[in-house]
Amino acid sequence: MIIAEGKPIKEILAMIEGYDKIIVAGCKGCVTVCSAGGEKEVGILASALRLARQTRGKALETKEITLERQCDTEYLEPLREIADHYPVVISLACGAGIQFLAEKFRKVPILPGVNTQFIGVTEEQGVWTERCQACGNCVLDRTGGICPVARCSKSLFNGPCGGSKSGKCEVDSQVDCGWQLIYDRMKELGQLDKLEEPMPIKDWSTSRDGGPRKRVREDLKI
Amino acid sequence: MKSGSRLEKLLAGGHFVVTGELGPPKGADVAVVEKKANLLKGNVDSINVTDNQTAIVRMSSIAVSALLIRMGLEPNMQMVCRDRNRIAMQSDIFGAYALGIRNILCLSGDHQKFGNHPTAKNVFDLDSIQLIQTVKKMRDEHKVLGGDEIEGAPQMFIGAAANPFADPFEYRVIRLGKKATAGVDFIQTQCIYDMDKFERFMKMVRDRGLHEKVFILAGVTPLKSVGMAKYMKEKVAGMEVPDEIIERMRKAGKEKAREEGLSICVEQIQRLRQVPGVHGIHLMAIEWEDAVHGIVERAGLLPRPEIL
Amino acid sequence: MEDFEPIVIAFCCHYCAYTAADLAGTMRLQYPSNVRIIRLPCTGKVDVRHLLEAFEKGADGVYVAGCMEGDCHFLKGNFRAKKRVAWAKKILEEVGIGGDRLEMYNMSAAMGPRFAEVAREMTEKIRKLGPNPAKKAERKAPSAEGKEIGKERHAQGVT
Numbered sequence: 001m002i003i004a005e006g007k008p009i010k011e012i013l014a015m016i017e018g019y020d021k022i023i024v025a026g027c028k029g030c031v032t033v034c035s036a037g038g039e040k041e042v043g044i045l046a047s048a049l050r051l052a053r054q055t056r057g058k059a060l061e062t063k064e065i066t067l068e069r070q071c072d073t074e075y076l077e078p079l080r081e082i083a084d085h086y087p088v089v090i091s092l093a094c095g096a097g098i099q100f101l102a103e104k105f106r107k108v109p110i111l112p113g114v115n116t117q118f119i120g121v122t123e124e125q126g127v128w129t130e131r132c133q134a135c136g137n138c139v140l141d142r143t144g145g146i147c148p149v150a151r152c153s154k155s156l157f158n159g160p161c162g163g164s165k166s167g168k169c170e171v172d173s174q175v176d177c178g179w180q181l182i183y184d185r186m187k188e189l190g191q192l193d194k195l196e197e198p199m200p201i202k203d204w205s206t207s208r209d210g211g212p213r214k215r216v217r218e219d220l221k222i
Numbered sequence: 223m224k225s226g227s228r229l230e231k232l233l234a235g236g237h238f239v240v241t242g243e244l245g246p247p248k249g250a251d252v253a254v255v256e257k258k259a260n261l262l263k264g265n266v267d268s269i270n271v272t273d274n275q276t277a278i279v280r281m282s283s284i285a286v287s288a289l290l291i292r293m294g295l296e297p298n299m300q301m302v303c304r305d306r307n308r309i310a311m312q313s314d315i316f317g318a319y320a321l322g323i324r325n326i327l328c329l330s331g332d333h334q335k336f337g338n339h340p341t342a343k344n345v346f347d348l349d350s351i352q353l354i355q356t357v358k359k360m361r362d363e364h365k366v367l368g369g370d371e372i373e374g375a376p377q378m379f380i381g382a383a384a385n386p387f388a389d390p391f392e393y394r395v396i397r398l399g400k401k402a403t404a405g406v407d408f409i410q411t412q413c414i415y416d417m418d419k420f421e422r423f424m425k426m427v428r429d430r431g432l433h434e435k436v437f438i439l440a441g442v443t444p445l446k447s448v449g450m451a452k453y454m455k456e457k458v459a460g461m462e463v464p465d466e467i468i469e470r471m472r473k474a475g476k477e478k479a480r481e482e483g484l485s486i487c488v489e490q491i492q493r494l495r496q497v498p499g500v501h502g503i504h505l506m507a508i509e510w511e512d513a514v515h516g517i518v519e520r521a522g523l524l525p526r527p528e529i530l
Numbered sequence: 531m532e533d534f535e536p537i538v539i540a541f542c543c544h545y546c547a548y549t550a551a552d553l554a555g556t557m558r559l560q561y562p563s564n565v566r567i568i569r570l571p572c573t574g575k576v577d578v579r580h581l582l583e584a585f586e587k588g589a590d591g592v593y594v595a596g597c598m599e600g601d602c603h604f605l606k607g608n609f610r611a612k613k614r615v616a617w618a619k620k621i622l623e624e625v626g627i628g629g630d631r632l633e634m635y636n637m638s639a640a641m642g643p644r645f646a647e648v649a650r651e652m653t654e655k656i657r658k659l660g661p662n663p664a665k666k667a668e669r670k671a672p673s674a675e676g677k678e679i680g681k682e683r684h685a686q687g688v689t
Contacts, residue, residue, distance in 0.1 A: 009624045040579065044621070047582040052625035054586070054664030153333055154304070154344070158351040158400055160393075161330040162385035162412060162460045171333045183393050196396055198404050201308075201352045201367065 001030035004114040026066035027093035037092025070097025136206030144185030151178030157199040225379035227324035239502030242266035246281035261511040268296040277337025302331025307347035319376035327381040328353040358405030386423035388460035410504040413443035433499030445483035491521040536590040536656040545603040547595035553642030561649035574607025591656035
């Protein structure tokens with residue numbers, strides 16, 4: 001799923017400076033699963049913002065709403081009903097959702113209440129780590145199911161580099177060396193020989209480098 | 223002859239070579255380069271020029287390499303994958319060759335987190351092995367990666383680094399083999415203090431016949447103090463320093479530390495000359511360039527051979 | 531500070547802290563009436579939202595009292611509460627209420643005197659800190675919500 005993290009409250013307060021009424025909009029998708037922008041986080045943020053304003057002797061009217069998803073037009077309807085009555089919306093959805101709201105609600109500024117970070121998994125409750133960089137050309141079949149783009153700090157295709165130490169990356173001793181992981185896995189699978197041939201040079205044009213991407217399924221278009 | 227460089231000629235002629243290293247200045251001051259180069263002149267066969275090492279911005283390796291050529295010295299231009307994409311790299315390889323540079327080292331590059339611009343974007347369009355393949359394609363097929371013909375193909379002598387001590391140990395030889403497959407001509411290792419482990423590594427290299435495919439130069443760095451020895455052991459990734467060495471440095475005390483460090487270095491060089499498959503040493507006297515002459519002399523490696 | 535009587539909310543778990551409060555009562559121990567107890571099955575039920583809301587509704591101080599660590603009737607409820615209290619403290623600090631107005635305490639059911647001690651300790655601490663900054667500022671510019679809170683406090687017999 002997409003992992004995000006709530007922005008610091010001070011940053012959000014600065015963004016809503018001058019507004020007395022705000023909508024705080026959450027999303028029941030990814031950000032709920034990673035506890036960054038679900039119904040609970042919406043409630044906590046709204047409460048915190050109200051308290052912050054109260055300490056300065058000002059009021060803040062907040063409307064809390066959590067949509068099924070913010071990345072599908074149909075699910076935005078509940079917001080459409082109330083958006084006209086508020087001058088600004090803080091969205092706690094991922095960057096995609098926030099932008100979609102901005103596209104569909106043209107008269108209202110949509111502010112980001114979270115920093116969208118990565119595509120990842122829940123390693124354990126409360127801990128999420130990155131797995132995928134959406135490069136558009138998956139090579140997981142050749143690396144034992146471990147991604148060299150996302151899990152190697154240098155996205156090497158023929159790693160590890162000389163900085164790998166005790167299975168950890170030179171960048172951070174808490175971060176696993178992606179290529180150590182790949183090596184161990186390929187060994188487990190009895191596929192070490194696959195690593196003896198240099199992996200070909202990456203075509204980055206399918207990644208962000210090629211420009212904003214689009215996927216179409218003609219058979220599904222109405 | 224692939225490049226006709228001094229380094230290549232000496233290696234092909236069976237000489238035990240000595241390469242040195244020069245770290246460019248953190249600015250545009252040419253005098254610093256000249257000073258360091260003069261300390262190495264006559265003591266080494268060719269000089270590595272680092273490329274924004276540890277991600278600290280320094281004078282570019284291509285510029286410093288060109289300065290060395292002007293001074294009548296031979297550079298080994300290092301190129302890392304961190305800062306340039308394939309377009310810039312191939313362009314710089316053309317430029318380097320045009321400026322007279324003949325030896326190129328293809329490296330991954332330290333992560334920018336270590337340097338003075340940790341917020342920079344990194345590139346890593348290619349990795350070091352893919353860069354080796356690229357230089358080889360340019361040299362032997364006269365083509366750039368995209369397939370276009372080259373007008374004046376750069377005939378480079380291709381080098382790379384190897385770290386016998388990084389993890390996973392068993393994989394290091396396989397990775398060296400990959401570099402050989404990719405087309406590397408010579409390898410410089412990370413500085414060695416654990417001779418036993420290095421000899422084990424070289425045995426694995428010989429078992430795979432790699433010593434006949436690539437020229438391996440063993441890295442050595444003289445220790446200045448017990449603090450430096452400990453720092454290298456604990457803080458530098460992929461470095462192994464045996465306790466005996468640390469003990470020797472500690473026992474030497476402040477007064478005799480440098481002397482002991484130099485002695486250890488000379489002993490290491492003498493031992494390395496005996497290891498089959500080692501074709502030379504890469505002497506990295508970090509911020510101690512004036513020690514190079516003494517080391518090379520004591521190790522019996524002077525004078526450096528004349529090329530006819 | 532003019533006669534400021536703090537309102538302190540205590541979220542107490544049924545199995546330990548609330549029972550300790552009961553015991554304090556039967557032992558006829560004195561503790562300030564500023565402390566209003568809210569009974570929960572376990573402190574693990576407390577959510578960050580409740581803690582923030584208590585301050586929104588006019589509390590000057592809040593504490594969560596649960597079983598001794600390792601003795602939670604529901605095994606780990608009090609550990610969860612501890613973490614949530616720490617999280618809420620950070621938020622309260624960031625919004626200007628002050629993280630020191632919120633605390634976590636642990637006690638066993640037999641610790642009547644400890645319950646009374648904590649109640650006194652917390653009340654005094656809050657008295658020194660003064661009224662909840664959200665309320666104090668409101669007195670300068672009363673909003674509809676502020677009037678609501680004012681009415682509530684008056685109903686509770688506090689001026």
